[in-house]
Amino acid sequence: MRLLHTSDWHIGRSLHGTDLLAEQEAVLGALADVAAAEAVEVVLVAGDVYDRAVPSADATAVLDRVLTRIRAAGAAVVLTPGNHDSARRLGFASGLLAVSGVHVRAATGLLDEPVLLSDAHGDVAVYGLPYLEPEVARHELGLTEARSHDAVLTAAMDRVRADLFLRPGARSVVLAHAFVGGGVPSDSERDICVGGVDLVPAAVFDGVDYVALGHLHRPQSLSDRVRYSGSPLAYSFGEAGQQKQAWLVDLDGDGLAGVRAVPLPVPRELTVLEGELAQLLADPALAAVEDHFVSARLTDPVRPVDPMRQLQARFGHCVHLEWTGATPSTDRRSYQERLAGRSDLEVADEFVAHVRGLGATPDERELLGRALAAAAREDALL
Structure with missing residues (x-):
């Protein structure tokens, strides 16, 4: 069975106030093209489908069109809510959606009930763990003392392993949204630290064939079977130049057969420019980035007049500006x-x-x- 691991779509997110829905639909629509070209049977979305708990009508319309394209490409979908989503809202009509091949796993109490899929080798059990807010999830999981992400995810995985024990021969995949030890964050994730305890050891996920993680926006491998796909778009200038991707995951009769990266298109690149305003406006070498999203760091010794208007006359998608020319004060008096x-x-x-x-x-x-x-x-x- 071939799966495509993605996460952190953040539909509805903006970049310094600039709407990204067109860029999001372009890159998410490309997932359908990958599914068709690579004969993908299941697309996994490991949390943060939307960027906010109450998404706009335009954001929900984008998700509708993207899921329709993926299903038309022949792939089923399994998705879970992340810390940006409202699990209850995302889980609305999940029973009806499942009939069409879109499986939304948003209920904590049902996290040990997998989406069961089949291939020539037998069953594949896909467990979708919604984002588990410790203070809420511990009650649903029957924990009285522990209040950490580690504790609630350990309890959740104990339930998953107990169910998997009753399915001899089934291969297993888990979707989870968490900050797992060894992962490297970017500056565009929302902090999920609770009382300083947010880190989860990768050993929590022992016993399954593949773990599709979400939350960190940088694609990375914690082991062969535990990976972050990262976000499909760069959501901060700290991610400028970062190659976004999804993971193509193959399962054979024995479990995990292989994983490879599939690069995703970049609808509009991000570029950070630094220099004096006149230099940035006149430099012919910058013609290549005129259509990029631009963050400008101005080094003029005197703050220029109306610099954003001047920059946007050349760089139409300049969305961020900072002036770094002033010398910081060394005066330590009150x-x-x-x-x-x-x-x-x-x-x-x-x-x-x-x-x-x-x-x-x-x-x-x-x-x-x-x-x-x-x-x-x-x-x-x-």
Whole structure:
């Protein structure tokens, strides 16, 4: 049996306020193309299907179209909620969806009831573990003391192994959404730490043939059988240049036969530019990135006027800007100490220099003085 391991679709997520639905639909639609080209029988989605618990109508429409394309390509789908999803909302109509080949495993109490699939070698039991919030899941799993991710996932996997024991000869796959020891995070995941206890040892998942993990956005292998697929899109500029992928997983009669990476298309690349504004606007070598999502770090000694508008005139998808040109202050005196003996105008002039990198001009100082004098007169009247 051939499976395609994906996770962290985050449908509805934006990049610094810029809508990504078109890019998300493009790359998720490519999963259907992979399924058709590689004769994939099951697509796995290990959590964070949506980016928020209450997705927009446009986000749900994207998911509808993507799932329809994957089913048309001949693959069944097994998906679970992550920490960004609402398990109850994602699990709505799961019984009806299962009839069409889309299996949503969102109920903690049913996590040891697998999706049973078959090939020439017999049964494949696919267990979908929804994201287990420790404080909630421990009650559903009958835990009274333990409050960690390790504890609830251990209890969940004990149930999975108990069910698997009753299915001799069945091969097994587990989907889970967690921070597993050895994984390397990116800067676009939401922290799932609870009281400082968020890390789960990979040994928790012993006893199954393949573990399809979600949560970390960087594709990585913790072992041959325990892997993160990563997100299909880069969701932060810290992931710029990172090759996104899915894992193509083959099971034979003995269990895991092989895994290989399938690169995913990049609808719009992410690029970080650094330099002075005039340089970025004029450099002919940057023509190749004009259609990328751009984050600009400006090193001008003085803060430029309206830099985002100027950047977007050339880089139409510039979505993030920071000015790094000012020299950090080394003054360690307290705020009260720094103000002692200084006039209001001197304080205002220093603020202008701090924000802009250049103190007020004589004309600006005159305007500041007049404004401060007017404010003082109003205070005197109150």
